[in-house]
Amino acid sequence: MKKTFTINISGTIFHIEEDAYEVLQKYLINLKTHFGNTEEGKEILSDIEARIAEIFTEKSENDRNVVTLAWVEEVVETMGTPEDFAEEEGEEEPVSEESKRKRRLYRDPDHRVLGGVCGGLGAYFNMDFVVLRIIFAILFFVTFPAAMIAYVILWIAVPKAITTAQRLEMRGQEATVKNIEKSIKEEVKEVQESYKKFKESDSYSKGKKSVAGAGDVLFNVLKVILKIFVVIIGVILILSAFFGILGLISSLIIGQSFVEGWPLVWGPEIHMPNFLNHFVEPDTVTFGMIAIGFLIGIPMLAMLYIGTKLVFRYKSNNAAIGLSMIGLWLVALVSLIVVSASQVGNYKSRSSISNSEILSCDSCSTLYLQLDEDKFDDYVEMDWEIDNFKVVIMNGEEVMLGLPTFDIEKAGTDNFSLLIKKTSRGRTRENAQESTEQIVYNFDLEDSTLTFDPYFFIKEGGKWRDQEVDITLKVPEGKTVYLGDEMVRIIHDIENVSNTWDGDMVGKYWEMMPDGLTMRESSN
Known part of the structure; x- marks a missing residue:
């Protein structure tokens, strides 16, 4: 059994035997060498490959799908080789040899007004396509709408001659290498002559001058706009x-x-x-x-x-x-x-001072927590803020204000207690201690209501040294706290049994249970 290869010719996949592949490859290389790498040569080679693929496809429909050496030799004999058609320049073949192949009906895209049907019929019947257009025009008025329907049917049913090989078949010429080359060269020559005539025409010269003038005007306008x-x-x-x-x-x-x-x-x-x-x-x-x-x-x-x-x-x-x-x-x-x-x-060392105070509210089963009004709201505020700090001008003096943080933990005793931890930085530990002592924070307990200041402030002459004030309320087990709505400004990650977010904890009662802070419906 012969070895086979898979090849792609003009977008169609074929299986080819090894000896046939070698002959076909040599043939294509010979054609490529002859026609060179010009655009015209590439177009000729593309049409030749399309014709080869068409021949192989026709044979595959009637025989096995593997391309054999006999197929390749038949293609070479049909298409011809560069050596076969290397003739003297200007020599032409007799018309009788060109007309051996049976004509096929295609729509002619090179001579079309609508679909190229008349051009294709003219090539098929060897008639002037202008005469056929006149006949269709007369029939259109005489047999309306039969002629129009017939034209549309032909437009749909008849394929368009796309490749050079199909254009040759449309005229009854054999799709050989020589004819494909000749056809493409004639097309290129026709395009070149048309362009030459257009370039030498008066309309081209006038158009060129008009475009150049318009370009100058546009350039000057853009130049003025740019300036x-x-x-x-x-x-x-x-x-x-x-x-x-x-x-x-x-x-x-x-x-x-x-x-x-x-x-x-x-x-x-x-x-x-x-x-x-x-x-x-x-x-x-x-x-x-x-x-x-x-x-x-x-x-x-x-x-x-x-x-x-x-x-x-x-x-x-x-x-x-x-x-x-x-x-x-x-x-x-x-x-x-x-x-x-x-x-x-100045921020190298850190120091803190903690002060714990037992809240005198022995009879309180519920402690109400609220935030005091902002006493600095009416004073002029400086337009800068850093790390929850801001500066206000009060009585002509600048005061630095910081936002404290509030948390709740379980108490180890039966009494409510409040732990206030002040922290600051400094160049040395002593400097940090001095900065910590300049922090002032106030709160007030009246009956069962504990009111916190919304800010702590730094005494006059103090510098910003990343000061912090952390407030921790110790709640005994079995006792309850109520968080006022304004407390949301200073609450910081209070742990609770239901894992409720800080913003949702305000406006509710929370009882300290053995397993942690638990939300209650009311104080009772």
Whole structure:
């Protein structure tokens, strides 16, 4: 049994015997070498392969599906080889040899008005397709709608001649390699002549001049629009940079920008000197402000420079100024990084103070918890917030406020108790202890109502050192607490039996049971 291969010819899969494969491969390589790698040659080879696939398909329908050596030899004999049709240039075959093959009816796509039916019929009957169109037009008016129906049926039923081989069959010519090559070359020549005539025509010259003129007009219009757009961008840069520099200077010197909120203007909303005073030591504030001024001011000067160049279009090649500004900006950046790194040491150590207090409410079976009103709400609030901290201005003084956290745990005694833990950082443990002692937090117990302040604050002169206040209420087993709605602001992950989310715990009664805090319908 012979060895077989699977090949793909013009999109159709065939199984071919080994000896037939070798002959077919050699034949195709010979054709490829003859026609070369030009676009015209590739089209010829594509049509030849399509014709070979068509022959193999016809044979497969009547015989076995494996391509044999006899099939390949028959294809080579039918199609011909480059050696067979290598004739003198200009020599033509007799018409009788071209007409040996039986004609097949196709729709002609090269001579069509609608579907190419008349062109195909003209090629089949060897008639002028114009005459057939006239006959169809007359029949259309005489036999309406029979002629139209017949035309539509032919349009649907008759296939279109797509490949070169089908075009040759339509004219009764053998689909040999020579005829395929000749047909494609004639098509290419026809297209080239048509393009040449079009290029030499008056309409082409006029169209070319019109397109060139329209292109010049469009270019000039776009050029003017671009210039206007560049000027607008330049004006925006100039205004933004100018007022931004004014805002920066006023913010650094007097602590507030007088151009804040203007359109297209950079106006810092933070009072820079006062802002830094809450974080760094007083002796480094001035140095830091200078560094920040250069870091922000130099890019604004660059914006002002670019904006004036875009508007006034002057030339300036003084690279020394630009390099100096870049160097100065880098020095300011490095200086600010060094100063910031030195201040990071203020947060190196950590210290805490805990204060536990038994709540004098022996007869209380239920303790009502509520959050006091915000006493700082009516005071001016600074426009910055960090880690649940904010700053308000009260009686001309800036006060730092922090948000405490509240939790509930089971008590080891029969009394309610409150544990308040204050934590802070510092350069040393002693500094952290001093910062912790500057934290002030208040609460009030009246009868069975325990009221918490919504904020803790830092005494005058204190710095931000990541201060925290953690409040833990110890509830004896068998006793109940009621969480007021406002308590949601300070509640922090209270564990309970039902795993209820903190926001859903407010407005409810919670009893301390042996297995943990459990929700109750009422205080009874």
